[in-house]
Each structure stands twice: as C-alpha cells, then as structure tokens.
Amino acid sequence: MSDVSILGLPLANPVIVGSGLLTDQERNIRKLIDKGAGAVVTKTIHPSPPQGLDERILRLPVGMLNSTTYSKRPVNHWLKVLRSFADDRLPVIASLHADSPAELAALAKDVEATGCSALELGISCLNEEDGLEDDNPDRVYAYTSETRGRTTLPLSVKLAVGEGLQDRVRAAIAGGADAITLSDTIPGAAVAPETGQLELNGVFGYSGPGLKPLVLAAIWQLRKRGIELPVMGCGGVSGGRDVADYLSVGANVAQVYTALHTDMYETLERILAETRDLVGPRADAPLSAEESRGAVA
Numbered sequence: 001m002s003d004v005s006i007l008g009l010p011l012a013n014p015v016i017v018g019s020g021l022l023t024d025q026e027r028n029i030r031k032l033i034d035k036g037a038g039a040v041v042t043k044t045i046h047p048s049p050p051q052g053l054d055e056r057i058l059r060l061p062v063g064m065l066n067s068t069t070y071s072k073r074p075v076n077h078w079l080k081v082l083r084s085f086a087d088d089r090l091p092v093i094a095s096l097h098a099d100s101p102a103e104l105a106a107l108a109k110d111v112e113a114t115g116c117s118a119l120e121l122g123i124s125c126l127n128e129e130d131g132l133e134d135d136n137p138d139r140v141y142a143y144t145s146e147t148r149g150r151t152t153l154p155l156s157v158k159l160a161v162g163e164g165l166q167d168r169v170r171a172a173i174a175g176g177a178d179a180i181t182l183s184d185t186i187p188g189a190a191v192a193p194e195t196g197q198l199e200l201n202g203v204f205g206y207s208g209p210g211l212k213p214l215v216l217a218a219i220w221q222l223r224k225r226g227i228e229l230p231v232m233g234c235g236g237v238s239g240g241r242d243v244a245d246y247l248s249v250g251a252n253v254a255q256v257y258t259a260l261h262t263d264m265y266e267t268l269e270r271i272l273a274e275t276r277d278l279v280g281p282r283a284d285a286p287l288s289a290e291e292s293r294g295a296v297a
Contacts, residue, residue, distance in 0.1 A: 004038070006230055006253050007118035007154035007179055009091045011038035015243055015268075015275055018181075018234055018257035019043055019095040019122060019158075021057070022264060024071050026081045029092060035265050036272045038253065039091035044122040045078045046070035046097050047107055057261070058190060058199050063208015063236070064258050065188050067200045069125060070097060075107065079114050086115030093156070095120045101146035108151040119155040121147060121177075124184040126160070126205055135160065137171035144175025156232060160184040161211070161218045169227060179230040181255065183215045207258045212236030216249050223250035238267075240274025247279065 004011050017023060017032050017040040024043035032040050049070035057066040071078070078094075085092040094116050098104035108119055123143045124135050144157055156179035157172040159165065169180055188206025190199040215235040222231070233251030237243060238259040246254040260267050 004253065006039070006232060007093065007156060009039055009093070009118055011091060011253065012036070013038045013272060013275065014247065014253040014279070015237075015272055016041065016093075016232060016253050016255045017260065017268070018255035019120065020257050021066075021068060022257070022260055024073065026084070028264075029085070030090070031265065032268060033090055033092075035268050037091075037268060039093055041093045041095050041120050041255070042078070042082075043071040044069075044095040044097050044125065045073075045075060045107070045111075047075050047103055048099060054201070056200060059261070060190060060208065062210050063206060064261065065190060065200060065204050065206055066185070067202070067204040070122075075110070079110060082111060082116045083114040086117070092116065093118045093120050095122045095158075096147075097122045097125065101142045104143055105146040105150035108147045108153065108155075112151045112153050117153070119147075119151070119153050120181055121155060121157045122184070124158055124160045126185065126187060135168065136164065137167045140168045141171040141175045144172050144177050148176030154178040156181045156230075158182075158184050158234075160186055161214045161235075162186060165218055166222065166225065166227070169222060169229070173227075173229055177229065179232060179252075181232040181234055182218060183211060183235050186211065186214075207235065209236040209238065212242060212245075216245060219246070219251055220249040237271070239271055240276070240278045243271065243275045244278040 004014050015038050017037045019041040029040045055068040094111050096107050157177045158181035159168050161183035185205025185207045187203050189203045192199050212235050230252045232253050232255050233246030234255035237254050237256040243254040
C-alpha cells in the first residue's frame with residue numbers, strides 16, 4: 001500500500017485503530033503502531049470523566065455492547081504521554097471531549113501545546129449517566145466551532161450514524177471540521193435469558209458487524225450529495241474486505257476497534273495483511289484541511 005494521509009498525518013496504510021479501552025495505555029498504543037497500524041486514536045480524554053459508573057463490555061455474537069465512557073487517567077497524564085508520542089513522531093490522534101464547548105476548546109489548546117498533530121472530537125458518546133438524547137446540529141456546531149477557535153490542529157468530529165446525520169455533518173463543516181469519523185456507537189441492548197432483564201442494566205453503545213451496512217450507506221449518501229470532507233469509516237471492520245468496502249464507498253481511511261478485543265495484535269496484523277492484498281497502491285489523496293472546510297456542494 002502506498003502512503004496515504006488523514007488530518008495532515010502521513011500514514012503507511014489506511015487502517016487506523018479507533019478510540020476505546022484498548023487505547024487507554026501508552027504501551028498498547030506504541031505496540032499497535034509497531035505492529036503496523038497507520039495511526040492510533042487515544043481513548044477519549046476528558047477533564048472530568050464520570051466517576052462511579054458500572055463500566056463494562058458485553059460480547060455478543062454480532063459485536064459488542066459497552067457501558068464505558070472516557071479515560072479515567074487525568075489530563076496531565078495524557079499531556080505527558082502525548083508529548084512523548086510527538087517527540088517520537090508517532091501517528092497518534094488525540095480523542096477529546098468535555099462537558100461544554102469552552103472546556104473542550106481549552107483542552108484542545110493544552111493538547112496542541114504537547115506537539116500532538118491531530119484531534120478527534122468524541123462528542124457523541126451516549127454512555128454518560130443521562131445519555132445523549134439529542135445530538136443536534138446546533139450542539140455539533142457549538143463544540144466544533146469553539147474548538148476550532150482555540151486550536152489550529154486538524155480535527156475530525158466523530159458522529160453517530162442515524163437521523164439528521166447530513167445536517168450534523170454540515171454543522172461540523174460549518175464549525176471548521178477537517179474530517180468526519182463515522183460512526184460512533186449506536187444505542188443497543190441485549191436481554192439476559194436467565195432474568196429477562198437488560199444486560200448491563202440498560203441501553204448502551206453497540207459496535208460491531210451490524211453497524212457496517214449502516215455506515216457504508218451513510219458514507220455513500222454523503223458522497224452522493226456532494227459532501228467531500230475526508231471521512232474515517234468506522235464500524236464492523238474485522239478484515240481487509242471491510243477496509244476495502246469502506247474505501248470503495250468514499251471513506252479515506254477505515255478505523256478498526258471491536259475486532260481487536262480478540263487477539264489484539266494478531267488480529268491487527270491479519271487485517272493489515274488482508275488490506276494490503278485487496279487494496280494495493282492508492283493514488284488518491286484526501287483534500288487539504290483548507291479545501292475540505294469549504295467542500296459542501
């Protein structure tokens with residue numbers, strides 16, 4: 001595979017490890033890059049993550065439910081780690097969120113000072129105590145524009161597939177996004193056969209193969225409607241065929257996460273090898289940040 005890029009990061013390949021529990025440790029991130037990941041997105045850094053929640057994962061035959069939220073590691077820890085990644089010129093994207101647009105913007109400014117090269121705004125997590133009932137365009141614009149006003153770093157806004165997606169994407173673009181990550185987890189539930197009650201005691205984030213057809217359709221529709229902003233396709237990647245499918249419908253790169261919960265490093269190496277066989281050289285390049293911010297027909 002020839003070199004590709006996203007958010008100004010030169011990548012050895014279009015396979016990026018997405019944000020989650022597996023990317024909450026510096027050691028894991030470094031080893032994932034050493035095993036060949038094009039880039040790695042950190043677990044979402046938050047200045048005041050919820051405390052005392054029952055955060056768990058539940059494996060399903062078709063993916064995974066998780067009730068996790070943000071990294072519990074303090075911001076100062078992450079700033080030190082991100083500075084170390086920057087010193088070593090590693091392709092790491094910092095995932096960020098906060099309780100308000102102003103707090104997120106301040107956090108982004110602190111992260112920029114570490115030398116980190118790119119951001120992903122993880123503003124669509126639905127697993128907080130009150131959930132995310134209304135991820136509307138005004139909210140997306142507020143978080144994106146406030147952050148853009150405090151940092152020059154390229155940033156991707158992570159959104160969940162679903163109703164009103166095109167308006168939310170356009171709001172992110174209007175706010176200054178350089179890319180979109182699609183999709184965050186969507187609401188999911190499973191019933192415990194022994195009790196008839198919901199597993200994890202509620203509705204939480206679903207990820208896995210069932211998400212892929214929804215995200216493929218959403219990316220295809222965005223491209224059909226003239227939205228040219230770079231897209232990181234995310235959802236249900238478990239092999240090279242999935243990566244190739246995402247690229248075929250218009251994604252610039254693909255993120256993999258849930259599949260890595262089984263034999264993390266071996267699974268990543270297999271996906272990379274399969275992608276290499278299927279995709280081969282790629283001559284296309286994402287739009288520049290300046291071009292992408294105006295790329296809505």
